[in-house]
Structure formats: structure tokens, C-alpha cells
Amino acid sequence: MNRVLAAIFLSAVSYGASFHIDSYRLSATVNGQNFSSTDAPLAIDYALIGILDVPTLRITGNFGFYNGDYPFGYPGKIFPDSAISLRFTDVTVSCTGGTGSCDPWSVNLQSSFEASQVGGGAILPGISAATFVGIDGTVSNGVLPALGLIYRNVSDFTFFENVGGYFSDAKYGSQTTIPFGGNSSSAQVLLWSDRLPTGTTLSMPGSVWLSFEQAVPGVAAVPEPGTIFLVSAAFVGAWWLRRQPK
Numbered sequence: 001m002n003r004v005l006a007a008i009f010l011s012a013v014s015y016g017a018s019f020h021i022d023s024y025r026l027s028a029t030v031n032g033q034n035f036s037s038t039d040a041p042l043a044i045d046y047a048l049i050g051i052l053d054v055p056t057l058r059i060t061g062n063f064g065f066y067n068g069d070y071p072f073g074y075p076g077k078i079f080p081d082s083a084i085s086l087r088f089t090d091v092t093v094s095c096t097g098g099t100g101s102c103d104p105w106s107v108n109l110q111s112s113f114e115a116s117q118v119g120g121g122a123i124l125p126g127i128s129a130a131t132f133v134g135i136d137g138t139v140s141n142g143v144l145p146a147l148g149l150i151y152r153n154v155s156d157f158t159f160f161e162n163v164g165g166y167f168s169d170a171k172y173g174s175q176t177t178i179p180f181g182g183n184s185s186s187a188q189v190l191l192w193s194d195r196l197p198t199g200t201t202l203s204m205p206g207s208v209w210l211s212f213e214q215a216v217p218g219v220a221a222v223p224e225p226g227t228i229f230l231v232s233a234a235f236v237g238a239w240w241l242r243r244q245p246k
Contacts, residue, residue, distance in 0.1 A: 024113035055198040057102035061091035085211035091204040095196035106192040126179040134170030137204030146194035
């Protein structure tokens with residue numbers, strides 16, 4: 001069923017052009033602590049250990065590029081036969097021990113990358129891509145704290161769609177141009193949360209994602225953002241719902 005939904009979604013917003021990522025750099029900042037990686041997925045393991053009756057906050061997850069369902073190993077190994085995306089997967093955020101709650105936290109995910117054209121036809125200076133950003137997960141005690149996501153010109157949005165401890169949301173991010181010819185592109189997503197009461201765990205196996213739906217400038221008209229969002233709202237949640245990285 002997920003495969004069918006994915007095909008419908010891609011046909012609605014993608015126009016057959018594609019680009020290949022030649023090289024990339026990943027970085028993340030968690031409450032001021034920096035992580036980085038070049039041409040390989042970035043593993044994040046952050047812990048703020050409490051003392052005495054102060055709870056311990058821990059954030060773990062893997063940040064990297066995906067080609068459809070498949071994570072990039074190294075550039076050049078996988079061509080984008082479906083949507084390229086950045087995903088923060090297998091995420092667990094926990095507050096344990098002590099009494100009270102863990103302080104508010106944030107994870108700033110960043111990538112810079114170089115892209116090149118895939119396919120025949122005239123050589124293009126770049127490619128236009130509609131971006132979508134989203135999240136899904138569960139909260140252990142069913143009580144979701146204020147949880148937010150910021151990407152580019154999308155105003156901060158929080159997730160209160162909480163049914164039985166499961167939460168999710170997805171939004172159209174913006175139309176962006178990805179240049180070719182050795183020019184660099186960048187992407188940045190900020191995930192934040194209010195205080196987590198001790199004993200609370202956020203689990204996000206499919207997690208935070210930013211996808212690039214590709215379109216060649218001048219070849220096909222780009223839908224209005226409202227049209228794209230209506231299509232994405234119908235399919236993107238089901239597409240990414242509880243997807244496990246392979």
C-alpha cells in the first residue's frame with residue numbers, strides 16, 4: 001500500500017527531471033554540542049547527564065541522505081530513481097531519572113551538498129525542486145510536549161495532532177533552486193521541544209524528513225504551493241507513516 005501511495009504522490013509533484021548528489025557534508029548541533037560527517041551518514045548520540053535528583057536527557061539518531069527508501073552509502077553508489085530526501089531517523093529522545101523534567105532542547109540539522117544533472121537533453125545550470133518537511137512518531141506516556149520544526153521560510157509549526165500517543169504532520173516547505181556545476185546548496189532544519197517530564201520518551205523511527213521533489217525549469221509548470229500542499233496532505237503522511245530505514 002505504501003508503494004502505491006508513494007507512486008501517486010511522486011506523480012503529482014515530480015516532473016521526471018533528476019539530479020545526482022556528488023558530495024555532501026552533514027552537521028548537527030544539539031544544545032550547543034557539534035557533530036559532523038563528510039560523505040557518510042551522521043550518527044548522533046547526545047547525553048546531558050543529571051546529578052542527584054536532576055533527570056538525564058538523551059538524544060540519539062542517524063542523519064543522512066536517502067534515495068527513496070534507501071540510505072546513501074557514499075556518493076555515486078545510488079542514483080535518484082525516486083525522491084531524494086534528508087532524514088533524521090531512528091530518533092529516540094528520553095528524559096529519565098531524578099524528579100521534575102529535562103530542560104528544553106533543540107537539534108539543528110544542516111547539510112551542504114554539490115549536485116549534478118542526470119539524464120540527457122540540454123545542459124542545465126540547475127534544477128527547481130519543491131521541498132516538503134514533516135515528522136512522525138510516538139510519545140511513551142501519551143502526553144506530547146510542545147514540539148516544533150522550522151525550515152526556511154516556513155513559519156515554526158508545532159505538533160498537537162496527538163492520537164493515542166502517535167503524532168505526525170507534513171508541510172510544503174518552499175520552491176528552491178539547486179545549482180549544478182560545482183556550486184553548493186544547503187539545507188537546514190531545526191527540531192525543538194519544550195520540557196520533557198522525567199519518564200517520557202519520544203520515539204521517531206521515520207522521524208524528521210525534508211524531501212526534494214524535482215522539476216526542470218521551463219519544462220513543466222510548477223503547481224501553486226496550495227495545490228502541492230493539498231496533494232501532499234492527502235498522501236505524504238501515509239507515505240512516511242512509520243517507515244523504517246532499510
